[in-house]
Amino acid sequence: MLYSVFDWEKSLIMRMDINELAARIAAFNIRENSCLETAKCFAIMARTELARKTKLYNGSGCNLRKGSDICTKPGHCLEFGIPNIYTPYDKMPQSIRQATEETKNKIITFGGKPIKPYFHLRCGGTTENSENVLGNKITYLRKVYCSYCADIEDEEKDKYFTLEELEQLLNIKIVKPKDEYSSFNGIFEKIEVDEDGRIRSVKIGGKNFKGTEIADKLYLNSTRFNYMPVKFLITCIGKGHGLGLCYSGSEEMAKAGMKYEEILNYYYTGIDIEEMRRPDRPLNGQIVVLDAASGRGDKNESKSMTGFAEGPVNLSIVLELKELLKENGAVVYLTRETEHNVILSKRVELTNEKKPDFFISIGQNTFQNDTASGTEIYHYREDKAGKKLSEYIMEEVTKELNCNDRGVREAEFYLLREVRCSATFIELLYITNPVDEGKLKSPLMHKKAARAIYRAVIRYYGE
Numbered sequence: 001m002l003y004s005v006f007d008w009e010k011s012l013i014m015r016m017d018i019n020e021l022a023a024r025i026a027a028f029n030i031r032e033n034s035c036l037e038t039a040k041c042f043a044i045m046a047r048t049e050l051a052r053k054t055k056l057y058n059g060s061g062c063n064l065r066k067g068s069d070i071c072t073k074p075g076h077c078l079e080f081g082i083p084n085i086y087t088p089y090d091k092m093p094q095s096i097r098q099a100t101e102e103t104k105n106k107i108i109t110f111g112g113k114p115i116k117p118y119f120h121l122r123c124g125g126t127t128e129n130s131e132n133v134l135g136n137k138i139t140y141l142r143k144v145y146c147s148y149c150a151d152i153e154d155e156e157k158d159k160y161f162t163l164e165e166l167e168q169l170l171n172i173k174i175v176k177p178k179d180e181y182s183s184f185n186g187i188f189e190k191i192e193v194d195e196d197g198r199i200r201s202v203k204i205g206g207k208n209f210k211g212t213e214i215a216d217k218l219y220l221n222s223t224r225f226n227y228m229p230v231k232f233l234i235t236c237i238g239k240g241h242g243l244g245l246c247y248s249g250s251e252e253m254a255k256a257g258m259k260y261e262e263i264l265n266y267y268y269t270g271i272d273i274e275e276m277r278r279p280d281r282p283l284n285g286q287i288v289v290l291d292a293a294s295g296r297g298d299k300n301e302s303k304s305m306t307g308f309a310e311g312p313v314n315l316s317i318v319l320e321l322k323e324l325l326k327e328n329g330a331v332v333y334l335t336r337e338t339e340h341n342v343i344l345s346k347r348v349e350l351t352n353e354k355k356p357d358f359f360i361s362i363g364q365n366t367f368q369n370d371t372a373s374g375t376e377i378y379h380y381r382e383d384k385a386g387k388k389l390s391e392y393i394m395e396e397v398t399k400e401l402n403c404n405d406r407g408v409r410e411a412e413f414y415l416l417r418e419v420r421c422s423a424t425f426i427e428l429l430y431i432t433n434p435v436d437e438g439k440l441k442s443p444l445m446h447k448k449a450a451r452a453i454y455r456a457v458i459r460y461y462g463e
């Protein structure tokens, strides 16, 4: 499922898979060497928090930026902290990716609704009943004994403050949050952060402080405390006891061989772990034929100066794209599923048999020398839908693959003319250009190309 994040810094909406976003948030909240089962807990907890905000579960999304599920304003939408949303997913720690994939789409619910997955670093023996901390009873936040974390020393960088301690140390008055959903946003406000993640200034309890002042008064090691205060204040209010999951305890449980289901069920009372609801899929019922140009044995197969051939690349992209479209409800057919070539007339025949809504063909361009590079996309002259989709594909592909836009053009190609549906023919990059060839050789680029085309299709059908 695609999740929309409004980035205040760049002032644009980023769409990303909810599982990938949850992975980034989980990674932000735990140590890199955490146990796999703990990482799974946090992947599920982060996903749960994200799911809770979506319309799927009657969430309202971000109330500052309508139309996005959450925003990146510190302390506004994400109490779990704001990770770097641009970290490429495949650059994230392997354990986080594994945890994410093995818990894909799973969230924690109570009575069918996503819970608010409170957690804390270390409870010190027992977790807390919600009424002692938040003032109201939340059935899944019950006190449980946690012998697991009792003997662990706090790491020096982790400091706890009760609200009373904060009031005293900073000489301020804090209005205590009333209920679960009022959250603790009002306590730390207007957090300004520099590029390195150091806090420049912050307003606490209505009073402005420089980051250095806070570090000084609270005896912190540095001003690079990120959003930890927001995060840990949530769980460190009152007597300094925690709500929900105890991170240190979950680490010990994982080391003792317990699985994430046991850990989550231990700290959250009476919950279920289930798959997220599926949104109404935007491509439900659409029939798409994908055509990978030039299989092995095709005399017209494009080849690079070094003899690298286009056939396998086209197939790889098409197979990837097929999965993405299917996940979104489309019925997808391919004109070839193996490396072997299928002649043009046969591809037309296969396509027309399926009566598709769209035909998307992918091939690669060549030129007599290595100067030409970039992407060209063709549609048949009267085909308005084909033109529109071609334009979207061009926008997405040039962005994703960082390549030249060589234009969306009309053409009389045999395939475009003979298929009886809207069609687009993507000449994706020049295999004869060394830079383009390098891209075409990378399996990651095949995935990126597929994702770009997929996003264009979703945009097209979203209108």
Ligand SMILES: [Zn+2]
Residues within 6 Å of the ligand: 062, 063, 064, 065, 070, 071, 072, 073, 076, 077
């Ligand atoms: Zn927001």
Ligand SMILES: [Zn+2]
Residues within 6 Å of the ligand: 122, 123, 124, 125, 126, 146, 147, 148, 149, 150, 246, 248, 249
């Ligand atoms: Zn504990």
